[in-house]
Amino acid sequence: MARGKSLIVSFKSNHQHQGMLLPPDLSELVGQNHPVRVVSDVLDKVDIGQLIQQYKPGGASNYHPRMLLKVLVFAYINNIYSSRKIEEALHQNINFMWLSGMSKPDHNTINRFRGKRLQKSLQPIFTQVVLLLCEEGVLSLKELYTDGTKIEANANRYTFVWGNSIKTNKAKMQQQLNELWKYAQTIAAAELDDDHDPSGFDKIDSEKIEQTIATINAALKDKPIDKKIRQKLGYAKKNWPPALERYAEQERIIGDNRSSYSKTDEAATFMRMKEDHMKNGQLKPAYNLQISTNNQYIVNYSLHQNTTDTNTLQQHLNIFRDQYGKNPANITADAGYGSEQNYEWLEKKRITAYVKYNHFDRDQRRKNRAKNPYRTDKLTYNHEKDSYICPCGKTMKNIGSYEHVTKAGFKQTITKYRAGNCNGCPLRSDCHGQKGNRIIEVNHNLNRLKRQAEKRLKTKRGIQKRKQRCHDTEPVFANIKHNHLFKRFMMRGLDKVSIEAGLLALAHNLRKRTA
Incomplete structure (x- = not known):
């Protein structure tokens, strides 16, 4: 470098405040292979007639549902799940601006569209997209691999209702009602109507509680009774009927297939x-x-x-x-x-x-296959005689069947087999711990299905x-x-x-x- 020559740093010119004759075309700012173009192209091929039917004619104009659908799907692709953040992206993100055609629906519009308009139409749209992918040859509908996962609900973790808690509270209530009835019988048995005896109730409800307490109060009206009993009757009359109505509503929400629910999202x-x-x-x-x-x-x-x-x-x-x-x-x-x-x-x-x-x-491991040779599934079954052979070599005869109903309402047939005589058997202590002769219960249909599987x-x-x-x-x-x-x-x-x-x-x- 020549003596006296200084080194000058050069910068690219900045035109931040320079005006533009024409605004830029957003399409030119979006890459040709950008995912937003794929989303737009695929959803343009989808029939949204069922979605359009969710709109009523007349009134003010609406944002087009196809545009809103594209925006929502692209937002989920980019990990944007909040309606407010989607609204923000529509104002700031070039890809969202291009996809919406510079429309700027607010978060309420986005949330209404997502929460109401898509309820009956999203699954058919999803199905159409899957069929398009199937036509491209990237997947098949013949072979399915199925699994499940749990995702947390948008609900308070500490406000909940448990089905077992309801049953326990109702059982305590019925027990205390029985005790009050028995107490009344010791003082005024002749004045009590047996139709309201709580010991004969299959289940209690607010109407039965009110009638039973009214009967007890009428019988003890002029009788000298313990002050604590009078207080219990007053508390029961005031609090138990509304509590049972609340329990009935909670049991209705829980239904037959659940054990709990959240108060802030009853479906969770x-x-x-x-x-x-x-x-x-x-x-x-x-x-x-x-x-x-x-x-x-x-x-x-x-x-x-x-x-x-x-x-x-x-x-x-x-x-x-x-x-x-x-x-x-x-x-x-x-x-x-x-x-x-x-x-x-x-x-x-x-x-x-x-x-x-x-x-x-577990059964595929050698250790478990050899473990416990006295298990029911290790015993030899004789199909012709419908009997099992116990570990000692003696016959276990069929002594009848019964029907078992699962929590899901499925009926299973269980068959019982009993050994002839276990007294004096040298294997008894290892074979079973039952008091009499060994009895086993077998579900033949399930065993058949397991063998096939x-x-x-x-x-x-x-x-x-x-x-x-x-x-x-x-x-x-x-x-x-x-x-x-x-x-x-x-x-x-x-x-x-x-x-x-x-x-x-x-x-x-x-x-x-x-x-």
């Missing part, structure tokens, strides 16, 4: 949430999201209030049939779905089931299916929850939360399509 059930890799967690109001995938695309989704996966499968697959007009050829699922009810239903629907039963993995799962195709399930469904949940940070629903109520589940599924498929 308290479920055990897995908070970390050690599966530690706590009870939180949540929903059970079920999905079926193929090639890591979601082809079917459904939302449930059940805490376990077992009783969700039939409804989930019925939704699949309603949307696509046919059943899948086969389904692969983990042991959470392996019940007699599900096996039998899949068999009737002619759906090949690669579904584990609860002890499948085990045989199918051990085939070369079954092994491949079991491996593929882990690669197919679980990464989808990991992507939604951890990569895209959706761990809590924004809306409340089963219908509205189902819309969010559909938007998540639709966003996942389009995100994967653009990858």
